[in-house]
Amino acid sequence: MKILLIHQNFPGQYKHIAPVLVQLGHQVVALTPKVDKPTKWQGVQIIPYKINGRSSRDIHPWLADFETKLLRGHSCYNAAKALKAQGFEPDMILAHHGWGESLFLKDVWPGARLGLYCELYHLSGHPFLGFDPEFPTPAADQDALRIRLKNLNNRMHSEVIDLGISPTHFQADTFPEHYRKRITVVHDGVNTDEVKPDPAARLEVTGGRVLTRDDEVITFINRNLEPYRGYHIFMRALPDILRRRPEAQVVMLGGDDVSYGARPPKGKTWKQIYIDEVRGQISDEDWARVHFMGRVPYAKFLSMMQVSRAHVYLTYPFVLSWSLLESMACESAILASDTAPVTEVLTEGETGWLVDFFDKDALTDRLCALLDDPDTRARMGKAARDFVVRNYDLRSVCLPKQLEWVKALAETEPRRPVD
Known part of the structure; x- marks a missing residue:
């Protein structure tokens, strides 16, 4: 088959399946604005x-x-027309439609099957809106109208989608029933042969200090440090955590930008806003034990998880972070917010501990209790890894299911664009 991949940050969610499709003998081409010139990646022809x-x-x-x-959709449409003029006729198109690139591809290739990565449908009710009362919208009475328009991209794709795939039931279930019935739940997968415990792991942090499994390391990760992933809650707990854990080293990963939710006031970052809020409560000596790592290569991220004694994961009810499952695969002892879709993968007392998202005092108490209980940490860490291996392992579970989905898409009668 000829398969076209569309992703604004290629390979994105196609990191694992694209090379496998090549290995199976398919011609795989990717359109993306991420590169400046044509190139090849693991057999995939990448066209900018x-x-x-x-x-x-x-x-x-x-x-x-x-x-x-x-x-984005119009630009991708023009690129698709140029590709068609060169004689390329895909049998199927796999697209992450969240940025709009795939809006008009059926107008170029009406006979191609369109498989969409369905990440989220925006809903206007609680807890999707108004979850965190600290950040009210300026006109809450108009939120439903605004969110309805935010779904224009989703709605237009609902007319042309042939099959969809979504990583969690929580995310898939946000879509309306007529949309949901076309979506299969299959996670992107975790390579548990690579993402695993390493007793010899070492992590160099700020000041040149090297941390190992012998250190009391508390980890916290956001793609970007921001309220959607509970950064403000963790920072407000930090002064008490540092006082109660005089030997702890706190390692935080994440950029200074915004991935989700509202932007901070002009000229500021969420990271610095909450540093400024709590810094006066923390001595210089204790602050030296807090390490902001920014964004790091994947190997360093793994080392961070492998030296972690307790990992804190907080999130609004939203898309599940890859990092949670990866930390579980490393046998981390997890303390996470009691929110969906966390509860889809984490069971209280079995594979981790859960805490109310907003309760910073409970977060501190449970974190300290977890650090004082090595037997519970070891038991839950092993159970967490076993759960990921059984349900989310890349090679034995997720890739086979993804390939089944591709096969089903190939056998689906393509829908034509509608007026």
């Missing part, structure tokens, strides 16, 4: 395209999100 146009300065704020997706 540029996003043309710019967002309107005075557009209604509710339409700004869709305009961005429209610009």
Whole structure:
């Protein structure tokens, strides 16, 4: 088969399956704005395209999100037409449609099957909106209207999707029933041959200090340090954690930008806002035990998980972070927020401990109790890894299911674009 992959940050969720499709003898081509010139990656022919146009300065704020997706969709459409002119006719298109690139691809190849990575459908009810009362929207009475328009991209894709795939039941279940019935739940997978415990792991942190399994290491990870992933809650617990754990080293991973939710006030970052809020409560000596690592190579991330004595994971009800399952695969002792979809993969007392997202005092108490209980940490860490190996292992579980989904897509009658 000829298979076209679409992802704005290729390979993204196709990191594992794309090379396997090549190995199975398929011609695999990827369109992405991430690269500047044509290249090959593990047998995948990667073709670049540029996003043309710019967002309107005075557009209604509710339409700004869709305009961005429209610009991407139109640019990808033009790149697809150029590819078609060269004679490329895909049997199927696999796309992450969250940024709009795949909006018009059925207009170029109406006979191709379209498989979409269905990450989230935006819902206007609690807890999807209003979960964190600290950050109210300016016009809460109009949230449903705004969110309805935010789903324009999802809604337009609902007319052309042939089959969808979603990593968790929580995420799949956000989609309306007519959409949901086309979606199969299969996670991206964790390579548990690589992501595993290592008693000899070493992690160099700020100041040149090297941490090992002999140190009391507390870890916390966001892609970007921000409220959606509970950064503000963890930072507010930090002064008490440091006082009660005089030997602890706190290692925090994440960038200074925003991945989800509202942006901070102009000229500021969420990271610095909450540092400023708590710094006066922490002595210089204790602050030296806090290590902000920024963004690091994957190997260093693994070392961080492998030296972790207790890992804290907090999130709004939202997309599940890959890092949670990876930390479980490393046999980390997990303390996580009692929110969906965390509870889909973590069971209280068996594979980790759960705490109310907003209760920083309970977070501190349970974290200290976990650090004082090596038997529980070891038991839950092993159970967490066993759970991931059984249910989310890349080679034995997820890739076979993903390939079954690709086969089902190949056997599906393609839907044509509609007016």
